[in-house]
Amino acid sequence: MSEKQSTSPANVTTADSLITTPVRVGVLGFGGLGQAAARVLAPKHEMSWVAAADQKGYAYNAAGLNPDACIATYASQGSLGYLEPTGTLSNHSISDLIEQASVDGYFLALPNLPNTFMASVARQFIQAGWQGVLVDALKRTSAVEQLLELQAELQAAGITYMTGCGATPGLLTAAAALAAQSYAEIHQVKITFGVGIANWEAYRATIREDIAHLPGYDVERARAMSDAEVEALLEKTNGILSLENMEHADDVMLELAGICPRDRVTVGGIVDTRNAKKPLSTNVQVTGRTFEGKISTHTFTLGDGTSMAANVCGPAFGYLKAGVSLHQRGIYGLFTAAEVMPQFVK
Numbered sequence: 001m002s003e004k005q006s007t008s009p010a011n012v013t014t015a016d017s018l019i020t021t022p023v024r025v026g027v028l029g030f031g032g033l034g035q036a037a038a039r040v041l042a043p044k045h046e047m048s049w050v051a052a053a054d055q056k057g058y059a060y061n062a063a064g065l066n067p068d069a070c071i072a073t074y075a076s077q078g079s080l081g082y083l084e085p086t087g088t089l090s091n092h093s094i095s096d097l098i099e100q101a102s103v104d105g106y107f108l109a110l111p112n113l114p115n116t117f118m119a120s121v122a123r124q125f126i127q128a129g130w131q132g133v134l135v136d137a138l139k140r141t142s143a144v145e146q147l148l149e150l151q152a153e154l155q156a157a158g159i160t161y162m163t164g165c166g167a168t169p170g171l172l173t174a175a176a177a178l179a180a181q182s183y184a185e186i187h188q189v190k191i192t193f194g195v196g197i198a199n200w201e202a203y204r205a206t207i208r209e210d211i212a213h214l215p216g217y218d219v220e221r222a223r224a225m226s227d228a229e230v231e232a233l234l235e236k237t238n239g240i241l242s243l244e245n246m247e248h249a250d251d252v253m254l255e256l257a258g259i260c261p262r263d264r265v266t267v268g269g270i271v272d273t274r275n276a277k278k279p280l281s282t283n284v285q286v287t288g289r290t291f292e293g294k295i296s297t298h299t300f301t302l303g304d305g306t307s308m309a310a311n312v313c314g315p316a317f318g319y320l321k322a323g324v325s326l327h328q329r330g331i332y333g334l335f336t337a338a339e340v341m342p343q344f345v346k
């Protein structure tokens, strides 16, 4: 034990000391992010991955699921329901899993298609009488606003729900909230992301939801597109999606956290669906006026070697851990990534 640790007062309860047994974690959605989440969790000893669901089935093993076996089964047969011996095929995989599994917290790595889907999943948890921590990586302002309407119900149900806890919204929104502290007034928060993925099919929902932001498209139109139509669109753009002035919940989250009005927050970026290399470095710039009257800009830039999956799943579990410590203290309801610090999961 280091000198620093040994001199810390014995009566201080740290977030870490509250977590004595591994947090039992479930992942809903087993596409690009869900599978990455399983890999992120594998080396962690504070969390144990015990449950996962996709559209056609689920797998539950109280002793822990094996990521390799789950990913191989999903790739070859299209559902975790085929996993031997712990998989179950179901057309109501989420509600069945809620009922069957003992889980402390779920990461909702689900498509938000239609735009009301995540809020309907939250309602399912409330109606089932489930108690615990939920974390999402929702993107749209209007989707987070639907969850805000569930605040009182979540609180009454004993659910601690962490919303907007991916990369953007998520890591970058939290960075903006931190950077804002140097200023007396925030003039602009500008988020610019670069995403490189080798193959769009690994992240179908992410790409469809991004297409929904292009001029002439909306969520319903993007949802209705066949895979062939998505491919035809990407063929025309050489695999690139250029996105500007997106409806991104970073704005409502920073407004709720009291940082700045939402119209001062802009989000845009470039997604290359044919190249794992990022087309540009993801960053957030926070411009404001200091108490001395100086105008300045803080820039927080993500390392180019960090993938979208690393920048979404890492924060999602960091916020899950933070949510667990809130839940253990009887603090329930809805929180955003801009108002709570994520905690590092060991």
Ligand code: NAD
Residues within 6 Å of the ligand: 028, 029, 030, 031, 032, 033, 034, 053, 054, 055, 056, 093, 094, 109, 110, 111, 112, 137, 138, 139, 164, 165, 166, 167, 168, 169, 170, 202, 203, 204, 205, 206, 207, 209, 308, 312
């Ligand atoms: P994906 O298309 O790769 O996988 C979706 C998974 O959800 C599949 O396993 C599918 O079977 C499952 N699913 C669909 N409907 C279901 C249902 N009714 N019940 C159970 N399972 C169901 O998705 P993805 O590309 O990994 O994206 C997941 C979400 O993450 C998207 O909404 C995306 O916008 C979001 N995302 C957020 C950020 C961020 O920074 N905040 C970044 C990237 C992606």
